[in-house]
Amino acid sequence: LWGTITSTSGETLEGVTVSARSLGRNVTTSVFTDSDGEYYFPPLEAGRPYKVWAQAQAFEAGRADVALSQTGARRDFTLAPEADFHNQLTGSQWYAALPDGTREDRRMKEVFRAACMGCHPQNFTLISRFDEAGWRNIISVMSRMHPYRYGTPEAAANRAPNPIMVQFGDELAAWLAKVRGPGPSPMAFTPRRPTGDSTLMIAREYDTPEPGFGLPFFNDGSTDWALGPVDFMDESKHHAMNATVDHDGNVWMADMFNITRTVVKYDWRTGQATNFVVPEIPGGPPANSHDIIVDDDGVVWFDMSSMGALGRIDPRTGTSNTIRPPEGSRVGPWIGDDGRGGIWAAGAANDVKAMRYDTTTREWTLFENPIPNASNYGMTGDGDGNGWWSTANPRDGLMKADLESGQATFVSVPEAVNDRTELFTAEELAIFGTRLSFYGNGRPGAVAIRKPGADPQGAALWGCSWYGGGMVKLDTRSHVTTMYPFPPEHEDGNCYETSVDKDGIVWLPFTHGDAIARFDPDTEQWTSYFLPTIGTKTHGLQAVTVNGRTEIGMGYLGAGKVAKLEFRTREELQRLKAETRRP
Incomplete structure (x- = not known):
């Protein structure tokens, strides 16, 4: 399946997202047009009808039904400009569009970033307009919101309000009414399309809610960007916190809010x-899972934090095992592997430990x-087999468990790239400092690494900042740190995790930017890839070697999907073009 995409003015369009989905299948495949405005899909299942659609920000979508024969099919699209395209934009683009021309604008933009960008993407927050009273009501409700739900009115009333929203609520409501109220808005929206190497990604996205929706006729974030982001408050979509790919290229997901399965x-x-069920007790409900990885041997590992244990599945046989830590310890919702055959887990919320499971000796440390x-x-x-885990409260940094000495130490991180503490008084900064977290309790100048990743073959650890505007490189032996600013399109991006591939390339997701980035430590060059879905609220990813090549497995917590990302080379694309056009 291939074709050319042009605008109504005759311009060939690079970076258009073209998606195809067959009726009765659970996967949408997307590619991107190159500098010639041409798109080329990898081989798709022939003999089936496909829905095909082409989307680009600031253009109306093109749609077609295509019957794919054994010899393939060509389908060209002509896209008409769309003047009102703000619904098509990501949360990061909405945030970038907020005015910052005055000190007051910059202050309130930073308050909004600290208090209102933890759980919801900014496009979800700002897509509707309210007057000052309306925004004040929203801020009042959100000040008592749990990260995933409001709960009963009684529970909300008893929950301590967010101190940032209490301190700045009236000022923030007035500012939001100015920038996103009933009257004219000073927000200036800028569309984006990938170019160059950023167009070489192939994205396969899979629905995760059970029993599966089939071809979606609802707003799933990818079939029609004009509908805006998906509704994050719909908890039926909250499945895919983390995902990975195995050595056969299949996608594995830890089901965070499951009712019938532990992993899938x-x-x-x-x-x-294919669902895998690990009951908490014999005959009981499935254990909950949050994090999931594939080790160098191709074994799938996951936490079962609801029962405080580690899970293991051999993908080739489907055999699963439950591995419990020593009595008195509980595996929490974050795990990782090291270069010496160890699986690490951070202790549960009420546990003060980090722990390592040796896959050879089957012993815990x-x-x-x-x-x-x-x-x-x-x-x-x-x-070197050491463990690293992050913390934001009471101190902003990383903790290291030294395997050889058996001791753990705290390691500080460098200053944030986007430190805006000068916008606030000492008294105001004290309000921010009451509790640094990732859920609406940000702080100017904070870095706040959520999930670090390390090179299993070397001595480099990487941590992307949730608030700090950059990525930290830390030498795991000397503890020397370097901060690399995010590229401009992600300069204030909320980044959740880093993963290092076999070549030492660093991969990271931008939760509110609906994007991932590739960082080459040798050249210090960034490449951004934009996902086909808006409102993904993507969190974890893992870079895995599949048949000698890097593939990315990742979850879309907000959109109820998992994704498998592959990357063509320019030479491979040119060969595909030549073969496709051959008479």
């Missing part, structure tokens, strides 16, 4: 789901947190 495997060709009452977050292991 998707056949990468058809999207067929426990480490105490170096900071009493520190919050545990994302976990990884390095090439």
Whole structure:
């Protein structure tokens, strides 16, 4: 399946997202037009009808029904400009469009970033307009919101309000009414399309809600960008916090809000789901899972934090095992592997330990947190077999578990790239500093690494910042740090995780930007790839070697999907073009 995409003025369009989905299948495949305005799909299942659609920001979508024969099919599209395209934009683009010409604009933009960008993408927050009273009501409700739900009115009333929203609520409501109220808005929206190497990605997206929706006729974030982002408050979509791919290229997902399964495997060709159920007790409900990885041997590992245990599945046989830590310890919702055959887990919320499971000896090693009452977050292991996990409260940094000494230490991180503390008084900064978290309790100048990733073959650990506007490189032996600013399109992006591939390339997702990025440490060059779905609220990803090449497995928590991302080379695309056009 291939074709050319032009505008109504005759211009060939680079970076258009072209998607195809067969009736009765659970997978949507997307590619992007090159500098000639041409798109080329990888081989698709022939003899089936396909829905095909082409989308680009600031253009109306093109749609077609295509019957794909054994010899393939060509389908060209002509896209008409769309003047009102703000619904098509990502959360990061909405945030970038907020005015910052005055000190007050910059202050309130930073307050909005700290208090209103933890759970919801900004396009979801700002897509509707309200007057000052309306925004004040929203801020009042959100000040008592749990990260995933409001709960009963009684529970909300008893929940302590967010101190940032209490301090700045009236000022923020007035500013939001100015920028996103009933009257004219000063927001200036800028569309984007990928160019160059950013167009070489192939994205396969799989529906995750059970029993599967088939061809979606609802707003799933990809079939019609004009509908705006998906509704994050629809908890039926909250499945795919983390995902990975196995050595056969199939996609595995940890089901965070499950009712029938612990983890699930998707056949990468058809999207067929195979559920794996690990009961918390014999005959009981399935254990909950949050994080999932594939190790160098191709074994799938996942947490079962609801029962405090580690899970293991051999993808070739389907055999599963439950591995419990020593009595008194509980596996929390973040895991990682190291370069010496160890699987690391951060302790559960009420546990002060990090722990390592040796896959050879089957023994556990426990480490105490170096900071009493520190919050545990994302976990990884390095090439020397040490463990690293992040914390934001009470200190902003990383904790290291040294395998050789058996001791754990705290390692600080460099200053944020986008430090805007000068916009606030000391008294106001104290309000921000009451509790740094990733859920509406940000702080100017904070870095806040959520889930770090390390090179299993070397001595580099990478941590992308949730608030700090850059990525930290830390030498795992000397603890020397370097901060790399995010590229302009992600300069204030909320980044969740880093994963390092076999070549030492760093991959990271931008939760509100509906994008991932590739960073080459040798050249210090960034390449951004834009996902076909808006409102993904993507969190975890893992870079895995499949048949000698890097593939990315990732989850879309907000859109109820998992994705498998592959990357062609320019030479491969040119060969495909020549073969397709051959008489």
